[in-house]
Amino acid sequence: MAKITKIEPQIPALPTRKKVAAYARVSMETERLHHSLSSQVSYYSELIQKNPEWEYVGVYADEAITGTIAKKRDEFKRLIADCDAGKIDIVLCKSISRFARNTVDLLETVRHLKELGISVRFEKENIDSLSGDGEVMLTLLASFAQSESESISNNVKWGVRKRMERGIPNGHFRIFGYRWEGDQLVIVPEEAAIVKRIYQNFLDGKSRLETEREFAAEGITTREGCRWVDSNIKVVLSNITYTGNMLLQKEYISDPISKKRKKNHGELKQYYVEDTHEPIIDMETFQYVQSEMARRRELGALANKSLNITCFTSKIKCEKCGKSYVRNTRKNRAKVSQLGDQLVGWVCGSSKTKNGKCKAMEIPEYILRQKCAEALGLEEFDEDAFAEQVEVITVPEQGILNFHMTDGTEKTLTWVSTAKKDAWTPEARKKASSYRRNHAMKRYDVTCFTSKIKCADCGNNYRRQTRTKASGEKYHLFVCATTNTCSNNCIHEDTLRELTAQALGQQALDEAVFLKEIDHITIAPGGHITFCFYDGHEVSMEYSTKRRMPAWTEERKKKQGEAIKASFTEERRRKMSETMKKIRSEKYWASTKAKR
Template identity: 25%
Template sequence: MTNRNRKSATAPAIRCAIYTRKSTEEGLEQEFNSLDAQRESGENYIKSQANEGWECLPDRYDDGGFSGGNMERPALKRLLADVEAGKVDCIVVYKVDRLSRSLLDFAKMVETFDRHQISFVSVTQLINTSTSMGRLMLNVLLSFAQFEREIISERTRDKIAAARRRGKWSGGMPVLGYDVDPRGSKQIANEDEAARVKTIFELYLEHQSLIATVQEIDKRGWLNKRWTTRKGHERGGKTFTKTSLHKLLTNVTYAGKIKYKEEVHEGEHVAIIENEMWQRVQSLLARNGRTGGAAVRNKFGALLKGILHCVPCGCAMSPSHSTKNVTKRYRYYVCTSAQKRGWHSCPSKSIPAGEIERFVVGQIKCIGRDSTLLHETITQAQRQGQSRVATLETELKGLDRELMRWNGEIRKVVGQIAPGEENTPATDRLADLQDRIRGAEKREAEIRAQLITLGREIVDQPEIINAMALFDPVWDSLTPREQTRLVQLIVERVDYDGSSGKLSITFHPSGIKTLADKIAGPKTESAA
């Protein structure tokens, strides 16, 4: 027996683990992919060292679709656990950067290897950490690998920044109301979802509370954006929460803009929400920042609390007061912007509460006496009612289209299920489609009921005259709290422009009808 054969017979076996990694999942579905090629190269190298007692472990340590910039990789964690357990003597990789692109992370791993007397080999770079020269070469290569990764990251960030500053979409998850065009280069409006987004903004302006708006969205069975990835996987479609609703309401995408960090730029896509509505929602969100829209005590009976707005600043006017000699209280409505930025920033500043409240109540009383004002009120109420009807009809059409698409998909899925098959992706998809159809059909029924109700709420001139005739004698007999509730029942918002002294009142779409029912109802009951 030769000396070489004697060495081979007596040398202890060196257990070699091959680690492979690929940054993206692209191509991993192929029969022979990049991970297989890396492993084959490692196996061939180990075979070349068979005379030294090298043996390839059968376990595969493959990380497909994971970055080398961190250690959050399942196969790597499993490999390090086996190293700690003493199951590995040598680690073989195709190239150093397959194990790590971070010098700091690799230094930590080398410490672990040294502690357990593990050697490390890079097949294509002829590196072996059992020698001092191998360690030096390894550190040099890792430095360049980390430098390359940082350069790539900087270039990517610069490219995204430049694209967004030009108003271009730079990728990411689509949002409700938009789809991504087939080329993936820009966002295009989704007609049905865009109508839904606009309704959500209107619901928040109506309820003035995130929680109340979420509850209304839940009643309608609406979900967040659901989309299908290029590989056919479904994402999103979760129910709304207070957090996700706030994120939607503050997303500048809906105003036709693109955001990069703290910068906001005009976008190439079509805006879903008009600027006036967008500003109203942002002002309301800012005002409700501390309470989330929850009801706040109205200690001194401010009739216009929550509905009076400063036109020049586009923000709310909040009730305030001052006292003189502890016996007399003066009430005001103050522009919140003027309070924060200084009185010089706002032409409206403040206005006496009693004066503007008497004016608004006087305007309500005058509706039935002034034929011109009466006609304008009827027109405004009818226009708002028609707008609500149009919104509901648009949603109804969208639901019809979704039901047709889902029913068509059900027929396809049923054809893919073999008799006796259970708990397959096809059966799961079928159950999901059936749930969606049930939710859509329930929402359809609710919309049809709302349309019927809106039809009944359409006001005509005799109803308004009758309601306004009853308003005067009833008003003075109400408590301050009841007066506040009555005003806010029929008035949606009051806009005050301090620079011109003009004041405009916007009524709720069905406010006059509701007022007539509230005032006339008790009288009818007593007469009965």
């Protein structure tokens, strides 16, 4: 009988639909362009959804954002992120200029998407980035788009400058103390009072730093609620707008692509417009403040009364990096010395900064005063004479001071630091030694026994060591510091704590009581330990110096048994059997021979 096989009809597989998104952008926030953006979004939404081969992902739209800088476009960045996540296969865009006006950004983005297999299609130019000549056409047309952007920028700049020539500012800039009502600046009384106070403080001789601290103490903040800092105060003191006049084009954009702003130091024309709004500060006061700021800038740190300055401030310069030396005060750890409780010196200012590379050594102030007196030909240092006769001191290298006098002469003197020798007097050494003997150093491996255990054989201290058992468990013991030459025994920390508790009559060691009552511990060879108390009496004990062998765990016993069993192979058993037979045979014949 013939075999019959039923063949089921095949259902044709539907082609996988492409995931498609669109990108739209307008660069200015106007009603007309807003309508244009809405039209782009509607058009591409309808276009994608009508195509049966496409799956609608969405339309990404940036409004009122330039196309020259990609990192400022949030929707554009979200589009690229979704492409990286595999959510999009095709990106539609009206034109190259809508996608990017920066040639570098355009090509980098398109190439990145091309590596992911994502097509970018530009409707106006009829270009597909995955096509053979797509990138060549993109490069050419993107260059035109960038040139167009630069041309538009130049046209806008020309219009802005023409308005400036007529005294019209470029937009409604923000300034503390005023607000815009239409095209007119109007005073904000509360803010104007703060502006006047900033100027008054400066006229009273206060530094900007003093004003900053004063405002912080009183809770006075900027319009955004932030703290007033030196830079904010400087802007207020140097802004001519507070006089009721305007200086236009104080800044300009050097590159229309990067949008980098620069201060106008004479590169472009500026326009001074008088009587444009009500003043907060009169012109005479403003001009005086500018001249005073210039005078203080010339004086440098000496003009800032809030700084702790001396006659040497701004007078000592490092020849290696050009920075001024600054005063450095630190605590004298020895404390018992002719230098007092504080050590004062002068170091290069760059060494105090975070990434300072200058390694010039500190000049002790007492040596600096001695050398200044020597350069001036005086027995003792005189600040007035120094300020009058010395213009500046330069430091070319360690140990050399070049004195540049106001009369044009120069003197070079050498010096050698003796600060360490002067600080460590016999009294200071004795005090430090006594402190170290009775106080443990503040380290993680220090215990109450540190510096308390003495070797009876060589007289040195015992030190704590950490060892590791085969199981990975760590333990501690104390050994003589001269382990290589001293034969005295070590002692385990656990044993030491038990013996110390017994000597103090405690069940468990109380470290506070130990430090209070026991002066030191002496360990002699053979396991003899003596506890010496502060009241003069001693307690002697003995301990075992035999090496401690760790007890075998059940796991280790089992592992060792299995290893022994595994080692007895059939071949090994046979060899051992033959060996034993031979030994027994030799013993038998030897005993038989002896009997004969």
